[in-house]
Amino acid sequence: MRTLTYGQALVEGLRELIESDERIHIMGQYFLGLTPQRALVGELAAQHPERFYYPPIAELGYVGVAIGAAMAGLRPIVDLATASFMFQAFAQITNEMANIHYMSGGQTKVPMVFHFNHGIRGGGAAQHSHSPQAMFWNTPGLEIMLPSTPYDVKGLLKTAASTDNPTAWGDHVKLFMIEGEVPEEDYSIPFGVADIKRKGSDVTIIATSLMVQRSLAAAKVLAAEGIDVEIVDPRTLVPLDEAAILKSVAKTGRLVVADECHRSCGVGAEFSAIVAEKAFGYLKAPIKRVVTEDVPIPFSPPMEAFVEPGEAKIIQAVREVVR
Amino acid sequence: MLPKVTSQEILQQLKSALLIRRFEEQLIKLASDRDIGHFHVYIGQEMTGVPALRLLEKGDLSFTTHRNHGHLLARGVPAKQMYAEILGKETGMMGGRGGTLHLCSMQHGFPTTSSAVGGATPLATGVAFAFKRLGQNRVSVCLFGDGALEEGSWHESINIAAMEKLPVIYLCENNSLEALGQKAGEYPSSTLAAVNLTDLVSPFGVPTIQVDGCDAGAVHEAMNEAVQRARTGGGATFIEARTVRWPGSRSIWPKLVTGETNLAAAWDASLISPEYEVWHVEQDAVLRFIREILAAGLMEPKAVLEMDQVIKAEMQAGIAYALASDYPAAEKALDLVFA
Numbered sequence: 001m002r003t004l005t006y007g008q009a010l011v012e013g014l015r016e017l018i019e020s021d022e023r024i025h026i027m028g029q030y031f032l033g034l035t036p037q038r039a040l041v042g043e044l045a046a047q048h049p050e051r052f053y054y055p056p057i058a059e060l061g062y063v064g065v066a067i068g069a070a071m072a073g074l075r076p077i078v079d080l081a082t083a084s085f086m087f088q089a090f091a092q093i094t095n096e097m098a099n100i101h102y103m104s105g106g107q108t109k110v111p112m113v114f115h116f117n118h119g120i121r122g123g124g125a126a127q128h129s130h131s132p133q134a135m136f137w138n139t140p141g142l143e144i145m146l147p148s149t150p151y152d153v154k155g156l157l158k159t160a161a162s163t164d165n166p167t168a169w170g171d172h173v174k175l176f177m178i179e180g181e182v183p184e185e186d187y188s189i190p191f192g193v194a195d196i197k198r199k200g201s202d203v204t205i206i207a208t209s210l211m212v213q214r215s216l217a218a219a220k221v222l223a224a225e226g227i228d229v230e231i232v233d234p235r236t237l238v239p240l241d242e243a244a245i246l247k248s249v250a251k252t253g254r255l256v257v258a259d260e261c262h263r264s265c266g267v268g269a270e271f272s273a274i275v276a277e278k279a280f281g282y283l284k285a286p287i288k289r290v291v292t293e294d295v296p297i298p299f300s301p302p303m304e305a306f307v308e309p310g311e312a313k314i315i316q317a318v319r320e321v322v323r
Numbered sequence: 324m325l326p327k328v329t330s331q332e333i334l335q336q337l338k339s340a341l342l343i344r345r346f347e348e349q350l351i352k353l354a355s356d357r358d359i360g361h362f363h364v365y366i367g368q369e370m371t372g373v374p375a376l377r378l379l380e381k382g383d384l385s386f387t388t389h390r391n392h393g394h395l396l397a398r399g400v401p402a403k404q405m406y407a408e409i410l411g412k413e414t415g416m417m418g419g420r421g422g423t424l425h426l427c428s429m430q431h432g433f434p435t436t437s438s439a440v441g442g443a444t445p446l447a448t449g450v451a452f453a454f455k456r457l458g459q460n461r462v463s464v465c466l467f468g469d470g471a472l473e474e475g476s477w478h479e480s481i482n483i484a485a486m487e488k489l490p491v492i493y494l495c496e497n498n499s500l501e502a503l504g505q506k507a508g509e510y511p512s513s514t515l516a517a518v519n520l521t522d523l524v525s526p527f528g529v530p531t532i533q534v535d536g537c538d539a540g541a542v543h544e545a546m547n548e549a550v551q552r553a554r555t556g557g558g559a560t561f562i563e564a565r566t567v568r569w570p571g572s573r574s575i576w577p578k579l580v581t582g583e584t585n586l587a588a589a590w591d592a593s594l595i596s597p598e599y600e601v602w603h604v605e606q607d608a609v610l611r612f613i614r615e616i617l618a619a620g621l622m623e624p625k626a627v628l629e630m631d632q633v634i635k636a637e638m639q640a641g642i643a644y645a646l647a648s649d650y651p652a653a654e655k656a657l658d659l660v661f662a
Contacts, residue, residue, distance in 0.1 A: 055483065056479070061448070062445075068449020071384075091439065096446060140660050164662035
């Protein structure tokens with residue numbers, strides 16, 4: 001099978017959507033941030049100018065415009081660039097987009113996708129490093145996808161663009177250059193189906209987004225120590241494949257959660273709570289969370305590395321739960 | 324002045340205005356002996372919403388606010404379904420999930436109703452964006468109060484509408500002109516440095532029209548111009564309809580301070596109580612509309628009262644329907660989060 005970078009797979013997904021469904025319109029062009037691959041998005045926009053909209057720096061306004069457009073027949077895919085900027089649009093996302101189908105009693109659908117680049121990218125400091133997915137998860141009415149590979153980003157994007165619900169789509173900037181196999185033929189990945197990224201028997205790691213890649217790297221180190229790690233990538237938080245998580249924990253009896261949200265009320269906290277409520281009897285050790293510390297993200301490199309959930313912290317956490 | 328439309332259309336407008344007035348008077352009475360939650364009424368602004376919204380066609384979409392009852396009734400949403408929704412019943416348009424704050428009906432051109440001030444301005448702009456991109460000759464209308472102009476969403480929306488020349492009409496119903504607002508313990512009134520609301524529009528180059536919102540003819544003319552502009556690719560329009568704040572809407576909870584409207588006061592001044600004389604003689608837009616209809620010889624007083632009787636009976640039947648309707652099964656609260 002051919003190999004693509006994450007960024008290439010992402011843009012190929014956008015291209016196929018634009019070329020196969022005339023209701024797809026793209027708002028914004030920073031899907032690949034400021035990385036070198038961003039030119040791929042520029043090329044696509046140049047080829048389909050009538051399907052792109054370059055909005056003013058008005059996140060609240062243009063996310064609202066996308067919601068309105070979705071209610072009136074388009075299927076907008078909106079890019080908010082850095083996740084931290086979504087706070088400017090928070091009122092439209094949480095109070096309008098997420099509520100419309102429910103409060104209209106099912107009369108009105110909002111088939112749209114909004115994209116954000118989340119996470120600690122290096123030097124982003126407090127206002128360009130957010131991972132807001134826990135906030136979206138606390139907002140009923142949004143589907144949430146967090147791809148971790150080139151194959152997943154393209155396949156999940158296809159599903160996001162075809163459902164009648166609003167989808168929050170978070171990519172980690174540090175994923176854009178990773179390579180992976182992507183088939184030539186058309187495919188999509190259903191929401192709510194976790195992927196076992198590595199099979200193992202000693203300990204389960206539930207990981208999302210970039211943390212899946214870090215967990216895979218950690219698993220190699222741990223394998224050399226004789227610890228066999230299983231990595232469960234839920235791929236979508238909403239809907240969530242609880243069964244896959246519980247099945248893995250039932251098998252290994254040990255759980256480490258790796259996610260880049262802050263510790264308190266983060267995605268990792270929710271995974272931990274689900275397992276504690278529903279699989280407590282299988283646990284042979286307390287659950288460990290490898291997450292971002294509860295501080296704004298500092299700029300200085302050693303401080304940044306200190307608060308982020310890096311590979312070494314995953315290795316350490318696994319060693320502690322199997323001890 | 325009366326709108327320049329057929330006499331038949333004038334009578335339809337009166338019917339619609341009376342429907343709104345009677346709907347809300349009965350709602351206030353209904354709320355006097357049960358807790359239906361906080362709600363807002365449109366009394367006094369009928370002659371803005373009715374002539375404006377009757378210019379829309381099927382497929383045109385519109386957005387309203389927490390003060391939405393009048394707008395929905397003007398586009399034909401059945402009163403009984405609205406009462407049912409306001410009472411949280413299964414037979415409401417949204418099966419009780421939205422209530423008065425979010426009354427909407429997609430089939431009548433209201434896709435969603437935001438009760439967050441300024442929530443709908445981007446949405447209406449986006450609907451116009453879709454209409455334009457899809458090449459549909461449709462119009463999007465955003466109705467809001469003067470308070471929405473204090474929100475950032477307003478400035479972001481009109482900038483996009485102006486730059487993209489979108490077929491959207493921003494119809495601002497300014498009911499703050501005489502209101503005393505929070506300082507006097509009343510409902511809030513505008514807090515804007517701008518002298519005229521249209522000052523907030525002119526930098527964007529969008530045409531503005533300022534009208535007396537109690538003058539059905541002036542509203543019709545302004546809205547007609549805006550609709551034509553939108554349908555012919557001319558882009559957005561901002562209309563400021565200067566309405567009055569009904570004395571019963573000054574308090575935080577609506578109160579029927581002027582009583583149930585006695586339509587005969589339109590032709591018999593002796594029926595007007597001195598306490599709210601200014602309201603009855605000068606401000607009440609529905610009484611003013613009736614006086615104009617009578618002066619033009621389009622109806623006799625008797626016919627006005629007959630029309631009113633039919634509407635009053637419909638309201639009683641609507642309330643009875645809503646009261647008799649069942650509440651939704653509680654566990655249905657978990658449905659419809661997703662499509």
